[in-house]
Amino acid sequence: MRRIEVGGAQPYAVTVGAGLLDTLDVPERQVALIHPGDLPRPFVERVQAALSPVVTVSVPARDACKTLEVMAGVLSRLAQVNLPRDGAVVGLGGGAATDLAGFVAASYLRGVAFYTLPTTLLGMVDAAVGGKTGVNLPEGKNLVGAFWPPRAVWCDTDTLGTLPPEVFREGAAEAFKHGLISDPGLLPRVLAPEFRPAGALLTETIADAIAVKAGVVTRDLTERGERAFLNFGHTLAHALEGVTHQTVPHGEAVGYGMHYAARVSRALGGADLTPDTLAFLRWQQPSPLPALTYDDVAPYMARDKKADSDGVRFVLLHELAHPYLTRVPDDVLRREFDGWRNDISQLG
The missing domain is CATH 3.40.50.1970 (Rossmann fold)
Known part of the structure; x- marks a missing residue:
């Protein structure tokens, strides 16, 4: 315990x-x-x-x-x-x-x-x-x-x-995200065979993932600063949920959204963490998405909670466990969406 x-x-x-x-x-x-x-x-x-x-x-x-x-x-x-x-x-x-x-x-x-x-x-x-x-x-x-x-x-x-296995894997997206933004040690543990109901890594991995969020919200309850980092991957995730009328489960949407955010991070000069996010998607095995274009999801991203009067802001990564919040040019978002769409079409 x-x-x-x-x-x-x-x-x-x-x-x-x-x-x-x-x-x-x-x-x-x-x-x-x-x-x-x-x-x-x-x-x-x-x-x-x-x-x-x-x-x-x-x-x-x-x-x-x-x-x-x-x-x-x-x-x-x-x-x-x-x-x-x-x-x-x-x-x-x-x-x-x-x-x-x-x-x-x-x-x-x-x-x-x-x-x-x-x-x-x-x-x-x-x-x-x-x-x-x-x-x-x-x-x-x-x-x-x-x-x-x-x-x-x-x-x-x-x-x-x-829980059905797919629902358990869905929930793992948030634990994996906590590894990307703060505690890299979570990444291999989430993907390990022992991370499963009643598995040897279950309680400690859940507790360590919770500890990441607990530390952030202790310092910033109302999202005036670093709490926004907990939204890594969520800008596209919430858009996917919205455009599909909530038929995409949240954890699967976050899995997809983390890979998109990793691509955008790399495009802006950050470390290439797309192998990690693709490894997670292969492990999670999310349901296939419907055919979507950037213009389908862009209006939903514009209503993201991190948006302000100057536009949409994204949580990105300079490198593993070093998140930051920034605005991204629309041409970058559009180009990386096309690349992201191609990546996920090859997940099988």
Whole structure:
């Protein structure tokens, strides 16, 4: 078992290990539990037994739950049971469900306590840590939300054994990204055979990936500086999700987006890390993308959260573990998109 401390104005701990769903410590007496409808029922029942929630709300799976309409329904349910200001919201499930639950907690009665129990690899190494909550709009990913740190995060690695292999590999994208931007030792470990549910490298690799994000958000909760580096690969990733109406899973989109960012980094004089990103894509085996042009994705990239009044900014790498944020000429983005498209067409 590992415990990672997240500092800042509202510090909390992230605990990683097996069997944690049975040992939860939530001091609030009245709790609302939010989970996706496709979550294995035993996980829901274990949390219900540990917390005795006053209400349990099932929401659609994956990004289908991250809408203002779903959020409004959850808020109404909390109001119907009169969840008090000193109550708490607990998010159980993947990253989409915990994003929604966190935004519900931030919004209900102008903010109640929030706890998160991620059950996917993607949720553990990314969504559950850092206090970013929110929902999507048709115009783009995570355009509505709030910074609302949890009181605690429990990552029960037993839940990962129920994931289809492709969903586990999808979640590994964020751990690999943390290796590219900060901890190169993660790169071979993510691709190792021992990094799998119940594998010898599972707990320590997850914890070390979380530690990268914990350090960044401790220093920069609201993305005024280095937290933007956590978005390496995400500018194209969010565009791929948007243009395909969320049919491309987030982790697979990030895998594709990291390779594009590596190509753009190389084009601007950075080290050539494209062999690393291609190695990850071969390991991840993402679903093939539809035929897309640069003009298809460019409007979505223009709405990226890192954009400001002067245009789109990209997180790139001078070299391994040395990220930076910059604007990129459109002709470079277009040329590298064509090269990226050619690369991924050869993945097989």
